[in-house]
Amino acid sequence: MDKIQAAIAKARAARNELGGEAPDIPAPAPMAKVPLRRPDAISRILAPKPPSPKIARTLAWQPLATFAPNAKQMERNRIVTFSTSGKKASGAIAYDMLRTKILQEMRANGWRRLAITSPGPKCGKTTTALNLAFSLSKQPETHTIVAEMDMRRPSLAKTLSISGDVSFSTVIEGKADFADMAMRPRPNLALAVNHTRARNPSELLQSSTIGKVLSEIEKQFDPDLTIFDMPPMLVTDDTMAFMGQVDCVLLVAAAESTSLGEIDICERDLAAQTNVLGVMLNKCRYMDNESGKGRYD
Ligand SMILES: Nc1ncnc2c1ncn2[C@@H]1O[C@H](COP(=O)(O)OP(=O)(O)OP(=O)(O)O)[C@@H](O)[C@H]1O
Numbered sequence: 001m002d003k004i005q006a007a008i009a010k011a012r013a014a015r016n017e018l019g020g021e022a023p024d025i026p027a028p029a030p031m032a033k034v035p036l037r038r039p040d041a042i043s044r045i046l047a048p049k050p051p052s053p054k055i056a057r058t059l060a061w062q063p064l065a066t067f068a069p070n071a072k073q074m075e076r077n078r079i080v081t082f083s084t085s086g087k088k089a090s091g092a093i094a095y096d097m098l099r100t101k102i103l104q105e106m107r108a109n110g111w112r113r114l115a116i117t118s119p120g121p122k123c124g125k126t127t128t129a130l131n132l133a134f135s136l137s138k139q140p141e142t143h144t145i146v147a148e149m150d151m152r153r154p155s156l157a158k159t160l161s162i163s164g165d166v167s168f169s170t171v172i173e174g175k176a177d178f179a180d181m182a183m184r185p186r187p188n189l190a191l192a193v194n195h196t197r198a199r200n201p202s203e204l205l206q207s208s209t210i211g212k213v214l215s216e217i218e219k220q221f222d223p224d225l226t227i228f229d230m231p232p233m234l235v236t237d238d239t240m241a242f243m244g245q246v247d248c249v250l251l252v253a254a255a256e257s258t259s260l261g262e263i264d265i266c267e268r269d270l271a272a273q274t275n276v277l278g279v280m281l282n283k284c285r286y287m288d289n290e291s292g293k294g295r296y297d
């Protein structure tokens with residue numbers, strides 16, 4: 001304590017010797033200038049990071065209603081790619097091969113909209129569309145929408161036992177939201193069906209709003225592929241009215257009922273409007289040895 005008192009007294013004496021003035025203390029060096037952040041930069045830092053496109057898509061698909069198709073009914077309707085367990089039906093392998101070819105071609109060209117049509121009725125368009133869709137759904141990263149464009153004789157709801165009262169045609173008219181009517185049988189597969197016949201199918205399919213509605217659905221749900229289940233070509237002009245909206249088309253012909261002449265006419269008309277992926281011969285009762293090389297699973 002004495003030492004402290006002595007040090008204070010010494011300091012006072014030194015100050016008195018200097019005439020009570022404070023000793024020269026060097027001025028502090030100027031502080032380096034720290035640039036102030038602009039308010040928008042701060043809000044950018046504080047704002048949450050937008051989710052990745054993959055997460056954004058998962059979030060967009062989550063609210064869509066789900067339903068579980070009946071396995072027996074799917075089998076009866078020849079949706080052979082529906083089952084995910086047990087031994088694969090031989091038809092399922094053929095659809096898986098078709099899926100891979102179509103995906104490769106569409107990805108290589110940056111195409112996302114595929115129409116499925118046929119010359120006459122009952123060639124197997126809906127069966128093909130659903131088999132392709134369920135085959136695609138086995139690739140978890142691939143998201144597919146199946147849109148029923150047959151507004152005169154809708155069949156998808158019945159084929160899959162989907163109940164409801166809002167039809168896809170109402171979405172096209174801009175009177176309902178896709179999110180409120182689409183049904184998901186798988187996490188990455190959404191179906192948009194019609195429950196009733198539309199009053200003016202041709203006009204609807206070439207309306208000025210349809211392009212906007214489809215783009216909006218794609219923007220919101222980001223499907224890798226949208227499959228449009230079309231009406232037959234030779235009975236109405238509905239399909240041709242819509243072909244300007246799609247990137248490519250698959251023509252389904254039925255062995256023993258579609259003639260070569262019909263295939264030729266339809267292929268030519270389609271090629272004038274869009275890209276023809278090919279002609280699929282369905283309902284073949286006889287396969288040559290080359291077509292059925294046996295199982296490899
Ligand atoms: N490969 C096949 N072999 C035997 N029957 C088939 C085959 N593909 C489809 N079918 C049957 O043919 C009928 C018509 O099939 P689907 O409804 O798919 O044809 P569509 O072309 O969509 O008919 P629509 O012109 O009425 O829309 C159905 O009973 C279906 O089960």
Ligand SMILES: [Mg+2]
Pocket residue numbers: 125126127150155229
């Ligand atoms: Mg059909």
